[in-house]
Amino acid sequence: MGCLESLPYEVVLSKISFREAREFLARYPEKYDIEPGYRMFDIHIVGVPPIRVAVDGDSLLFPFTKPCHGTFLIRVPNATDEIARLRSRA
Amino acid sequence: MKFLYQKQSIEKSISYIHPNIILYITMPEERDRKVTILVMGCPKVPVQTSLVLYLAHRMKNAGYQTIIAGTPAARQLIRVADPDGHYIMEMKDLDATIAALAEEKLPVTNSFVFVHNDAGISYAATMQSLTNKPVTAIIFGEEAEQVTSEITFPCSIIADPAIHNPMPLKRKIEEAAPWDA
Numbered sequence: 001m002g003c004l005e006s007l008p009y010e011v012v013l014s015k016i017s018f019r020e021a022r023e024f025l026a027r028y029p030e031k032y033d034i035e036p037g038y039r040m041f042d043i044h045i046v047g048v049p050p051i052r053v054a055v056d057g058d059s060l061l062f063p064f065t066k067p068c069h070g071t072f073l074i075r076v077p078n079a080t081d082e083i084a085r086l087r088s089r090a
Numbered sequence: 091m092k093f094l095y096q097k098q099s100i101e102k103s104i105s106y107i108h109p110n111i112i113l114y115i116t117m118p119e120e121r122d123r124k125v126t127i128l129v130m131g132c133p134k135v136p137v138q139t140s141l142v143l144y145l146a147h148r149m150k151n152a153g154y155q156t157i158i159a160g161t162p163a164a165r166q167l168i169r170v171a172d173p174d175g176h177y178i179m180e181m182k183d184l185d186a187t188i189a190a191l192a193e194e195k196l197p198v199t200n201s202f203v204f205v206h207n208d209a210g211i212s213y214a215a216t217m218q219s220l221t222n223k224p225v226t227a228i229i230f231g232e233e234a235e236q237v238t239s240e241i242t243f244p245c246s247i248i249a250d251p252a253i254h255n256p257m258p259l260k261r262k263i264e265e266a267a268p269w270d271a
Contacts, residue, residue, distance in 0.1 A: 017208050017240070036216035037192030044188045048215040048243065065212040067161050067184065068132035 004064060004074070007041055012061060013073040018048040021063040021073050028054035028061070032086045040082050047071070055083050123155055127187065127201040129217060130160030130168075131210040135231045137256040138204050139167045144260060145202060145228075145268075147177040152269035154199070155179065159187035184213075191220040200224040200271070206231030208240070215243050226268060230259055 013024060025031055033050035034040075045051055046065050053062040060079035065071045076082075126149050128142050142158060149156045158168060158181045165181050172178050182190075190196035198221050203214040205227050218225045229237050229249035238249045248266055250258040 018212065036219040037188065039192065044185070044192045046188060046216040047212045049219055065209050067130075067164075067209050067213070068134065070207060070209050071212060 004041075004043060007076050008078075010075045010077075011072050012075050015070045016063075016073060018051070018063060018071060021071065022050075022052045024073060025052045025054040025061060028056055030055040032090065034086075041076065041079075053086065055086070058083070060086075124153060124199040125157065125197060126154045127157045127159055127196075127198050127217070129184070129187070129201060129203040129213055130158065130164040131204050131206055131213065132161070133164040133167050135206050136254050137230050137252045137259060138164075138206070139171060140256045141228065141230075141259055141263070142168060142204060143171060143177045144256070145263060146179070148263075148269045150177065150179055154269070157182055157187070159184045188216060188220070191217070198223055200226070200268070202226045202228055202268070203245075205229045205237055206233065207237065211237060211240055214241070214245060218243050218245055224271075226266070228259065228263070 013020070031052055031054040033052055034045060036046055036049055036051060038045050038051070040062065045062065047063055051063060053060060058080055059075050059077045060082055061073060061075050063071050064074045128146055130138060130142055133139060146156045146158055156179045158165070158178055161184055168178060168181065187196065200223050201217045201221060203210060203217055203225060205211060205214055206229065214225060214227045225245040227241060227245050227247050229247060230252045232251055232253060234249050234251040238247060241247060248259065248262045250262060252259045
């Protein structure tokens with residue numbers, strides 16, 4: 001099981017709802033819906049389905065929830081493997 | 091021990107008959123085992139710990155294998171309150187529990203998610219999606235009404251804006267009596 005802290009992530013938005021994350025990610029042309037529990041970067045994503053993630057170049061943007069701090073929108077660069085895995089699901 | 095011996099004997103007999111047959115046997119004690127998970131949220135609202143202990147105790151007495159999942163801080167509060175394990179049976183890391191459910195390694199009968207913020211809603215939705223079994227959101231805290239209105243997925247809801255006094259929610263949990271299900 002992985003840990004977000006091991007990734008070179010950037011916080012795009014903090015303390016948001018899943019609806020706000022979905023609305024923000026609507027601006028990206030390439031986006032995918034994943035189900036709760038989907039494994040990315042060795043992390044199981046939690047959230048209210050459908051959980052939207054978006055591709056921006058070689059970066060992946062997705063919501064990440066911490067029990068005491070709420071939901072953040074995270075950008076992880078150099079995510080080519082995970083992006084390829086998402087594309088192969090489509 | 092007796093069941094394990096019988097299971098191994100049956101498997102050995104079947105593989106002798108045909109080595110390509112893979113037999114899955116559910117022994118009576120496994121089939122009848124009821125498992126419930128109590129998912130704790132951030133422990134900053136005082137009522138959560140006592141309500142988790144109370145519900146764990148009731149579910150345990152009703153014959154459920156009761157697992158409490160939470161952050162390290164939430165689990166420490168429980169462990170300190172019940173050092174000899176009179177009321178609790180098993181505790182797991184929250185992320186590890188989600189991983190086990192996602193990988194279908196943890197069959198459950200039902201679950202209860204303690205919710206007082208948006209993150210709690212995310213965990214309740216995730217439990218509903220991963221287990222496809224009855225989920226009850228126990229909602230508390232000063233934003234209980236707002237949090238309740240944001241739940242749009244199928245689950246039972248027990249809610250009260252309790253912060254320090256667990257009694258209103260305890261009464262509502264007793265009215266629902268999930269241990270009788």
